[in-house]
Amino acid sequence: MRATNLHAPRDIRLDDVAEPQLHQDGDAIVRVVASCVCGSDLWPYRGVNEVHGPQRIGHEFVGIVEQVGASVSTVTIGDFVIAPFMYSDNTCKLCQRGVHTSCFNGGFWGSIDQDGHMVDGGQGEVVRVPVADGTLVATPSQPSQELVPHLLTLSDVFPTGHHAAVAAGVTTGSTVAVVGDGAVGLCAILAAKRLGAGRIVAMSRHADRQRLAREFGADEVVAERGKEGSGAVRELLDGIGADQVLECVGTSESMKQAIQSARPGGRIGYVGVPHDVELNVPAMFSRNIGIAGGVAPVRAYIDDILPDVLDGSLLPGKVFDLTVPLDQVAQAYQAMDERTAIKSMLTV
Amino acid sequence: MRATNLHAPRDIRLDDVAEPQLHQDGDAIVRVVASCVCGSDLWPYRGVNEVHGPQRIGHEFVGIVEQVGASVSTVTIGDFVIAPFMYSDNTCKLCQRGVHTSCFNGGFWGSIDQDGHMVDGGQGEVVRVPVADGTLVATPSQPSQELVPHLLTLSDVFPTGHHAAVAAGVTTGSTVAVVGDGAVGLCAILAAKRLGAGRIVAMSRHADRQRLAREFGADEVVAERGKEGSGAVRELLDGIGADQVLECVGTSESMKQAIQSARPGGRIGYVGVPHDVELNVPAMFSRNIGIAGGVAPVRAYIDDILPDVLDGSLLPGKVFDLTVPLDQVAQAYQAMDERTAIKSMLTV
Numbered sequence: 001m002r003a004t005n006l007h008a009p010r011d012i013r014l015d016d017v018a019e020p021q022l023h024q025d026g027d028a029i030v031r032v033v034a035s036c037v038c039g040s041d042l043w044p045y046r047g048v049n050e051v052h053g054p055q056r057i058g059h060e061f062v063g064i065v066e067q068v069g070a071s072v073s074t075v076t077i078g079d080f081v082i083a084p085f086m087y088s089d090n091t092c093k094l095c096q097r098g099v100h101t102s103c104f105n106g107g108f109w110g111s112i113d114q115d116g117h118m119v120d121g122g123q124g125e126v127v128r129v130p131v132a133d134g135t136l137v138a139t140p141s142q143p144s145q146e147l148v149p150h151l152l153t154l155s156d157v158f159p160t161g162h163h164a165a166v167a168a169g170v171t172t173g174s175t176v177a178v179v180g181d182g183a184v185g186l187c188a189i190l191a192a193k194r195l196g197a198g199r200i201v202a203m204s205r206h207a208d209r210q211r212l213a214r215e216f217g218a219d220e221v222v223a224e225r226g227k228e229g230s231g232a233v234r235e236l237l238d239g240i241g242a243d244q245v246l247e248c249v250g251t252s253e254s255m256k257q258a259i260q261s262a263r264p265g266g267r268i269g270y271v272g273v274p275h276d277v278e279l280n281v282p283a284m285f286s287r288n289i290g291i292a293g294g295v296a297p298v299r300a301y302i303d304d305i306l307p308d309v310l311d312g313s314l315l316p317g318k319v320f321d322l323t324v325p326l327d328q329v330a331q332a333y334q335a336m337d338e339r340t341a342i343k344s345m346l347t348v
Numbered sequence: 349m350r351a352t353n354l355h356a357p358r359d360i361r362l363d364d365v366a367e368p369q370l371h372q373d374g375d376a377i378v379r380v381v382a383s384c385v386c387g388s389d390l391w392p393y394r395g396v397n398e399v400h401g402p403q404r405i406g407h408e409f410v411g412i413v414e415q416v417g418a419s420v421s422t423v424t425i426g427d428f429v430i431a432p433f434m435y436s437d438n439t440c441k442l443c444q445r446g447v448h449t450s451c452f453n454g455g456f457w458g459s460i461d462q463d464g465h466m467v468d469g470g471q472g473e474v475v476r477v478p479v480a481d482g483t484l485v486a487t488p489s490q491p492s493q494e495l496v497p498h499l500l501t502l503s504d505v506f507p508t509g510h511h512a513a514v515a516a517g518v519t520t521g522s523t524v525a526v527v528g529d530g531a532v533g534l535c536a537i538l539a540a541k542r543l544g545a546g547r548i549v550a551m552s553r554h555a556d557r558q559r560l561a562r563e564f565g566a567d568e569v570v571a572e573r574g575k576e577g578s579g580a581v582r583e584l585l586d587g588i589g590a591d592q593v594l595e596c597v598g599t600s601e602s603m604k605q606a607i608q609s610a611r612p613g614g615r616i617g618y619v620g621v622p623h624d625v626e627l628n629v630p631a632m633f634s635r636n637i638g639i640a641g642g643v644a645p646v647r648a649y650i651d652d653i654l655p656d657v658l659d660g661s662l663l664p665g666k667v668f669d670l671t672v673p674l675d676q677v678a679q680a681y682q683a684m685d686e687r688t689a690i691k692s693m694l695t696v
Binding site: 240264287 | 449627638
């Protein structure tokens with residue numbers, strides 16, 4: 001089968017690799033229908049994170065179950081399934097508390113599992129799925145072609161935006177500011193709207209993203225950054241700033257922007273993988289600014305969100321503005337790297 | 349009248365000072381019945397915070413209203429009143445959102461108000477109270493002598509511990525660890541118990557404080573610190589750590605202790621004034637550890653807590669293990685500095 005390998009910064013290829021096999025009774029083999037490129041894939045792609053020779057990549061995919069191990073009971077051959085961006089057993093003490101990303105038996109796609117077997121990356125044709133009962137969520141029936149992009153967002157990008165909103169405590173009537181107009185930031189807007197936010201300010205400088213931000217529920221768009229940006233947010237939100245700020249970038253600058261845009265007593269939900277982020281603790285302390293979030297426990301949210309996607313009322317798949325076949329994976333990365341695409345989908 | 353001045357590190361005196369006068373229609377003059385020394389007073393006392401000549405000090409007091417300005421309507425001459433550790437109007441947009449410590453018309457005792465008049469410190473005989481309608485909370489009748497210490501804790505120490513618990517989200521059945529066995533830490537235990545925590549672990553190395561921790565509701569006491577300490581907390585709390593950790597110290601070490609003692613997905617409530625605290629953001633991100641809290645909006649909590657003190661079911665005044673007359677204020681500080689007292693009360 002073919003799978004994507006990152007060989008070196010900006011050297012990404014679809015290679016012939018060994019066909020995945022069942023290793024454990026709880027494994028399943030899934031034939032990928034669609035996968036996509038994540039903003040976090042760009043860190044190693046750009047060489048910001050170290051790259052060690054050819055390494056499998058991709059952690060967002062949907063597909064059809066092709067084989068199941070002897071103990072698998074929640075999915076069956078032929079099911080259309082959504083795979084969250086980490087695998088997890090959905091039963092351990094931490095999964096029970098909704099922190100599937102810290103599952104005792106969980107791990108990352110493209111890494112080595114606890115028994116020493118390679119776990120495939122998501123940007124390939126076939127993937128071995130460990131602890132398949134816990135990891136995979138099957139749709140009740142085969143979805144239409146139109147639904148596939150929206151279902152694919154449940155792997156990561158939409159529930160990650162949702163996690164920012166939940167962690168920050170967005171609720172009915174909340175005032176919300178969203179820092180970051182990438183796919184996660186846009187999904188955070190959609191998630192905040194779905195949770196009943198009363199007023200949403202998107203921070204964005206790009207016309208195409210501003211348009212989608214408004215379509216997803218942003219009432220206002222602020223193009224300024226820094227003190228001007230937070231000043232504009234405060235002015236729009238009752239003169240005091242946002243009840244919740246959703247930080248969807250992960251840089252020192254974006255976090256500072258988030259803290260400055262929150263009202264005293266406000267909360268920041270952060271889901272951008274932090275790179276050299278330092279928090280000004282005394283400034284947060286004096287204004288009672290809280291921060292919560294982290295690597296999104298996507299699996300915990302899918303059951304709640306899936307019905308809204310299936311009935312067509314939630315359309316997060318609009319973040320995909322480029323769709324290419326898997327063998328054009330290099331173009332998919334390049335487009336996101338150069339910001340000509342918000343998010344790239346790969347069809348198999 | 350006499351009031352406490354900090355002249356230089358460890359040079360604290362009761363001086364003769366000018367009698368306070370009403371400056372604004374919203375002011376009240378309060379004759380202090382009891383005040384006390386806060387852990388945060390020790391920072392300037394020890395010279396960790398800069399000291400500029402003689403400066404008024406003290407921000408926790410209860411007393412009797414002696415004069416009121418023309419517009420004051422919620423308290424009247426003769427009322428027994430509790431003064432939160434900051435004054436606030438209780439009506440502005442931020443007070444309405446429960447963040448009285450960020451009140452547009454608020455400020456600190458012992459500082460200068462917005463009209464340029466000195467605001468007295470709390471460790472004195474008489475205090476001018478700005479925005480008295482918002483700031484002061486009167487008891488329904490004159491309290492007994494026995495109730496005074498418990499009522500005095502509502503100025504700061506008990507609601508500050510309560511703020512840690514509320515900010516962290518302590519609720520029925522929560523597992524809680526408390527870092528810090530000072531008066532605030534002990535009150536945080538009592539507050540967590542009052543909010544329904546299912547299991548509370550106190551971190552303390554001092555026999556007298558361990559005893560009070562248990563009396564206030566701690567189920568277990570951990571004397572170890574560092575990795576041994578967090579390991580012990582994890583072992584006691586389901587093998588995973590605490591749902592909520594209440595950080596009541598404010599040092600880099602104590603914050604690290606708090607983060608290590610929280611389970612993945614846990615929340616830290618912090619109320620210890622931070623001194624050189626740095627947060628390990630990637631470690632928090634990967635384990636979904638949130639942090640909230642800050643300078644406690646005491647005024648927001650008094651209405652809820654006061655009935656429990658008045659009916660004798662809540663006895664936070666047990667944190668006072670030294671009571672001296674105001675003219676022995678230097679001994680009150682010395683005892684806390686040398687940790688021979690948990691918290692010192694000053695009677696006038």
